[in-house]
Structures are given as structure tokens and as C-alpha cells.
Amino acid sequence: MTTHAPGREAESDAALTGDRPADPAGGSDAAAARLARAKLYRRRRIVVFSALALVLALLVSGGVYAGRALGAPIPAAVPLVTAPQPVAAAAQQLALPGFGGYAVGAVGFDGLLATGSADAALPTASITKIITALVVLDEHPVAAGEGGPDIAYTEADVELYWDMIAQNGSVAPVEPGISLTLVQSLEAMLLPSGNNYAISISNWAFGSQEAFLERARTWLADHGFAHTAIADSSGLSLDNTSTPAELVRLGELALENPVVAAIVATQEVELPELGPIENSNKLLGSRGVDGIKTGTTDDAANLLFSADVTVGEESVTIVGVLLGAPDHASLRAAVAALLDSVAPGFREVTAFDEGTDLASYATPWGQTAHAEASEAARLLVWSDTPVEVSVDAESITTAADGTEVGSATVTAGSRSVVVPLRLDASVEDPGPWWRLGNPGALDAPVAARHD
Known part of the structure; x- marks a missing residue:
């Protein structure tokens, strides 16, 4: 039988339990060591759990950022506009009459191209018959190509x-018992x-000259003729006056009426039972002249004229x-010289050709594109009227x-033409990697750019 001393048994028990018997001399040092180890373990747990919390927070916030970045709208690319500079030619030199009152305009163009005593009231003579024709046709309209009543x-x-x-006074033949249509009668007039x-x-x-004059004066007022006076239907009276x-x-109103426009452009017609009658406008058919009406007084010759020129x-x-x-x-010579000098003053100006770059785009992610003119812009211009181009391009x-990303408007006086602008290349989404790597660019403000 083996026996142990009581002290050994105590040490063995302490070893098994992990406890050490108190050492009267060094017990406080052991306790301090155990406390230090406990603090170290606690700090390590704090660091570990803090790191885990940080990683978790980063994962959560990263997911929110990624979601926002991938779903945020991309910044708009703003256009850099490069509109052409205004174009202007030298003023057209005109051969102006050295006498009388005159004015020249063009249908579709503002104002007058040439004037001399343009606001002076002068006798109109048989030009008055244009007023008569328009007032009668206003009362008894006739469709183009028809003869009327x-x-x-x-x-x-x-x-x-x-x-x-x-x-x-000038006359046209007439016979009792004949019947002419209204258009034939106007031709004779x-x-x-x-x-x-x-x-x-x-x-x-209208039943009488008085009734006609009342209607004619109302017609003149309704059409804004503040300085035109009518005293009879023929123009024989010198009290028929107007300004150039x-x-x-x-x-212009005469040419807008198809019946009047067709009559004044006719050299000669054959009237039933009356035979041929000729146009008194001897310039008709030359220099593009296609109207309108002569007028003669004892002291002067007048001509209201129209001419078509090709540009x-x-x-x-x-x-x-x-x-x-x-x-x-003298009248015909002066009008011919004036027309010869006016006609070359009309020019067709090409503001830009098809495919001209009028704006450009550069995206923050490196793509570029141009806004090109979808067609050439040509505008008919008189003399030194400047041609200007304005570009309206979208972001x-x-x-x-x-x-289509906008338009370019070409303007010369009151005339203008609008040309659509089209992209010459695609602008595509930059993709997720650019979005994730450029957080600041997604909130960038849009600002217009000009050259």
C-alpha cells in the first residue's frame, strides 16, 4: 500500500484544478498577472468585434453607394455651339430714274428696294382701273379659268x-346687243x-358710279390705303391719286388675284364680235415683265409693273x-434700266452645307459626337441684307x-429657313465601372457651352 504525504497530495490536487496554493511571499504578483491577462483578452475581443462591425458597416454602406451609383442618372453632355459668322454682300448699285416718283418692292421681301418720292401723291391715270377690277371682283368673284357672269x-x-x-380718253370697241363675260369685259378694260x-x-x-365710288373707297380703307384717292372708275380724272x-x-394685290394676274400678263385676246385687242404695256414679255398697267395723262406717262426673275x-x-x-x-427706258439693275441684286446665299458641324459634344466618360446640318441652308437675299445663323442644340x-438634337435657323430680313441638326455618332451609357469610380461626376451640374 502506497502512502502520500499530506503536502504532496495538496500539490497534486492544485495541479489538477489549476489552482496554486497561495504563496505567502508572492501571492500579490500572481494576482496582478492574472488581471493583466484578463485585460489583454478583453482588449483583443473589443478590437475583433470592432473590426467585424466596421467590415459590416462598410459592406452595408458600400451596397447603398453602389445602388445609388448604378441607379443615378448620368450627367448630360452640353453642346459647344459653333454657329457660322453673319454673311453680307456689298450693296447693289441701282440705275434709278432721274424723274418722277417711283418705288420698287419684291413679293415676300420687307420694305421697298428702291424709292424716289415714294410718299408723294401723284395722278395715277388708268392705273386706277386696277382698283376698279379688284373692287368689282370682290363683289362678283370669279374662279380662275372661268368667265364669270x-x-x-x-x-x-x-x-x-x-x-x-x-x-x-382711251377706249375699246363695243357693239349694242353683244354679250361678254365679266372676264372678257375686264380684258377690254x-x-x-x-x-x-x-x-x-x-x-x-353697283348700279351707278356713285355707288361704285362708295364701295371703292371702303375697299381702299379696308386694305390700308390711306393715301390713295379715287374719283372715277376709269382714271380719267386727275383727282385719282396715290403714292408710289x-x-x-x-x-401685289393685283397679282394675288388670279383673274387680274392672268389678264395683265396677256399680250392679246380675241373678243367675240369685236376682234383682237392688244395690251398697251409695251414692256410685256421682255426682262421678265408680266404686268401690270399703264396710265397716261396729258402731261405724264405712268407704269405699274411686275417682273419675274430667276435666282x-x-x-x-x-x-x-x-x-x-x-x-x-422715256418711261419704258427708265423701267428697263431699273429692272436690269435690280434683278442682279437678288442672291442665293449658302449659309452652310449639308453635314456641317454646328455643335459638338464631349461626355465626362470620353465619348464625342457632333450635331451636323441635315441639309444645306440656302436663302434668297436682296443686296446687302446680312445672313445670320443661330444654333439651338439640346443637351x-x-x-x-x-x-435630332436641335436646329439651326438662317435669317435674312424677314425671310428664314430652319434646318434640323442630327448626331453623327451614338452617345452610349458609360457602364457600371465608370459609375462606381466617378461618384462626383454623377452629381455634376449641366452648364451651356458656347464658342
Whole structure:
């Protein structure tokens, strides 16, 4: 039988339990060591758990950022506009008449191209018959290509014929018992400037000269003719007056009426039972002249004229008047010279060609594209009128090649043309990696750019 000393047994028990017997001499040092180890373990747990919390927080915040970055709108690319500079030619030199009052305009162009005493009221003579024709057709409209109602002529109309001859007025033949359509009657009035037909037609339309004049004056006021006076339907009275500026407007109204425009452009017609009658406008058919009306007083020759001139692929209608020429030969020479100098003053200006870059784009992620003109911009211009280009291009985010992104407006006076702008390349989404790597760019403000 083995026996142990009591002290050994105590040591063995302490070893098994992990406890050490107190050492009276060093017990405080052991306790301090155990406390230090406990603090160290506690700090390590704090560090570990703090690190785990940080990683978890980063994972959570990273997920939120990634979600925001991937779902945020990309910044818009703003256009850098490169509009062409204004274009202007030298002023057209004109051969102006050295006498009378005159004005020249063009249909579709603002203002007058040339003037001389444009606001002076002068006798209009047989140009008055244009007012008569427009007022009658306003009361009795006739469609283009039709003859209108019939007018029966009687002995009273024959008496008017002889009365006009006695007053040294221009006439057209008439016979009692004949019937002419309204258009044929207007041809007899306008082509040879038949004073007798001016009276016969207006009496037929309104019942009397007084009733006609009342209607004609209302018509003039309604159309803004503040400086035009009418005293009879034929123009025989010198109290029929107007200004060159207002007569240009009257000429434009005459050309807007298809019946009047067709008649004044006719060289000659054959009237039933009356035979051929010729146009008194001897410039008709030359230099593009296609109207409008002569007028003659004892002291002066007048002409309200129109002419079509071709400029590139377009046609320009010039309308003008010359009042107070000493005779018709001088009148025709002056008008011919004026037209010869006015016509070359119209120019077709190409502001830019098809495919011209008018704006460019550069995205923060490195893509570039241009806004190109989808077609050439050409504009008909008079003389030194400047041609200006304004570009309106939109900001874009993503867009396919060929997308319309704005327009360019070309302006010369009151005339303008608008050309769409199209992208010459696609602008695509930059993708997730650029979004995640450029957080600041996703919130970048959009600002317009100009050259």
C-alpha cells in the first residue's frame, strides 16, 4: 500500500484544478498577472468585434453607394455651339430714274428696294382701273379659268364709248346687243385701257358710279390705303391719286388675284364680235415683265409693273411703279434700266452645307459626337441684307446616331429657313465601372457651352 504525504497530495490536487496554493511571499504578483491577462483578452475581443462591425458597416454602406451609383442618372453632355459668322454682300448699285416718283418692292421681301418720292401723291391715270377690277371682283368673284357672269351691252354703252373719245380718253370697241363675260369685259378694260368698259362694268356691278365710288373707297380703307384717292372708275380724272409706295402694294394685290394676274400678263385676246385687242404695256414679255398697267395723262406717262426673275432655283416677283415720266418711250427706258439693275441684286446665299458641324459634344466618360446640318441652308437675299445663323442644340445623355438634337435657323430680313441638326455618332451609357469610380461626376451640374 502506497502512502502520500499530506503536502504532496495538496500539490497534486492544485495541479489538477489549476489552482496554486497561495504563496505567502508572492501571492500579490500572481494576482496582478492574472488581471493583466484578463485585460489583454478583453482588449483583443473589443478590437475583433470592432473590426467585424466596421467590415459590416462598410459592406452595408458600400451596397447603398453602389445602388445609388448604378441607379443615378448620368450627367448630360452640353453642346459647344459653333454657329457660322453673319454673311453680307456689298450693296447693289441701282440705275434709278432721274424723274418722277417711283418705288420698287419684291413679293415676300420687307420694305421697298428702291424709292424716289415714294410718299408723294401723284395722278395715277388708268392705273386706277386696277382698283376698279379688284373692287368689282370682290363683289362678283370669279374662279380662275372661268368667265364669270355675262354682261349685256346696249346703246347706252355705245354712248359711253363716244363720250370717252370726245374726252380724248382711251377706249375699246363695243357693239349694242353683244354679250361678254365679266372676264372678257375686264380684258377690254385692262388691255387697251378702255375707259368706256370701266364705266360700263362698274355700273353693271353697283348700279351707278356713285355707288361704285362708295364701295371703292371702303375697299381702299379696308386694305390700308390711306393715301390713295379715287374719283372715277376709269382714271380719267386727275383727282385719282396715290403714292408710289401704296401703288406697289396695289400691284401685289393685283397679282394675288388670279383673274387680274392672268389678264395683265396677256399680250392679246380675241373678243367675240369685236376682234383682237392688244395690251398697251409695251414692256410685256421682255426682262421678265408680266404686268401690270399703264396710265397716261396729258402731261405724264405712268407704269405699274411686275417682273419675274430667276435666282438659282427660285423665282422672285418684282413689283414697281414709275409715275410722271415725260412720255412712254422715256418711261419704258427708265423701267428697263431699273429692272436690269435690280434683278442682279437678288442672291442665293449658302449659309452652310449639308453635314456641317454646328455643335459638338464631349461626355465626362470620353465619348464625342457632333450635331451636323441635315441639309444645306440656302436663302434668297436682296443686296446687302446680312445672313445670320443661330444654333439651338439640346443637351444629351444617351442618344443614337442620327438623333435630332436641335436646329439651326438662317435669317435674312424677314425671310428664314430652319434646318434640323442630327448626331453623327451614338452617345452610349458609360457602364457600371465608370459609375462606381466617378461618384462626383454623377452629381455634376449641366452648364451651356458656347464658342
